[in-house]
Amino acid sequence: MSDPETAFVTLGADVGGKDAHCATQAHILAFRRVLAAACRARGSYGTRIREIALVLRIDGSVQAWMKRGVEDVALQKRNAFATADIYIPADVWSDGSDFRRFLASQATLAIGQVIELARSKGVALSSDILRRDVAIAVDDFLEA
Amino acid sequence: VERIVEVARVGEEGAHVARALEEAAHGNKVDGRLATLYEKYDKEGNFLKHGITRHENPAKRYTAKEIDGGTVVRTDRGPRTERIKKERDLVERRPGPDNHDPWAGKRLGE
Numbered sequence: 001m002s003d004p005e006t007a008f009v010t011l012g013a014d015v016g017g018k019d020a021h022c023a024t025q026a027h028i029l030a031f032r033r034v035l036a037a038a039c040r041a042r043g044s045y046g047t048r049i050r051e052i053a054l055v056l057r058i059d060g061s062v063q064a065w066m067k068r069g070v071e072d073v074a075l076q077k078r079n080a081f082a083t084a085d086i087y088i089p090a091d092v093w094s095d096g097s098d099f100r101r102f103l104a105s106q107a108t109l110a111i112g113q114v115i116e117l118a119r120s121k122g123v124a125l126s127s128d129i130l131r132r133d134v135a136i137a138v139d140d141f142l143e144a
Numbered sequence: 145v146e147r148i149v150e151v152a153r154v155g156e157e158g159a160h161v162a163r164a165l166e167e168a169a170h171g172n173k174v175d176g177r178l179a180t181l182y183e184k185y186d187k188e189g190n191f192l193k194h195g196i197t198r199h200e201n202p203a204k205r206y207t208a209k210e211i212d213g214g215t216v217v218r219t220d221r222g223p224r225t226e227r228i229k230k231e232r233d234l235v236e237r238r239p240g241p242d243n244h245d246p247w248a249g250k251r252l253g254e
Binding site: 011014025029065083 | 180187188189202203205206208209211212213214215216218219220221
């Protein structure tokens with residue numbers, strides 16, 4: 001289990017309103033906890049990438065991006081930092097039962113796209129171990 | 145000694161006022177342009193601060209570094225002048241640990 005402060009996979013959230021925050025906060029905190037528990041600390045998946053930062057962009061009453069799914073996957077070699085945005089429209093969180101499944105599936109997809117990007121840029125990453133650890137986190141999250 | 149402390153305190157507040165005036169004169173103007181109020185939380189969901197965006201485009205995304213694995217919640221949007229007043233009111237009454245303005249907590253619990 002890695003400390004949340006040194007977790008390799010982090011899950012940030014840019015939330016478009018209090019309504020969206022109230023509906024999603026508990027699920028996001030739960031997913032952060034299982035990701036920190038299942039994934040290893042920074043440096044465990046290779047030394048070229050220190051962190052994969054997933055950022056949820058959740059539509060709400062103040063801001064809505066009107067997009068869905070994974071976008072803007074990027075790798076900053078200089079900072080050893082990979083990012084991916086996951087856009088979540090309001091219809092996903094307004095029906096609570098769908099939110100966890102959507103979050104889990106899109107996070108898995110985002111990690112897969114980061115792995116592919118790293119491979120295409122020749123950046124070493126222990127992708128099989130990372131995929132397995134993220135799958136464990138997703139299973140724990142969906143079973144809870 | 146009390147007088148020196150008082151002068152220092154006034155000086156500190158004066159510096160903040162001067163900085164606000166300087167910002168108003170250079171790009172970060174207090175005017176009718178739109179601004180967004182936000183709340184920031186850490187990775188564990190603990191409230192950190194009230195804040196206000198400096199950029200004009202409301203759809204502009206906070207970067208992963210800015211969010212730092214936590215959560216930013218956009219709570220209100222409107223003319224910048226009014227949002228600044230609202231932010232100050234919130235910081236005076238219900239500041240977070242990362243609100244370091246001299247007026248933070250001055251009206252705590254009101």
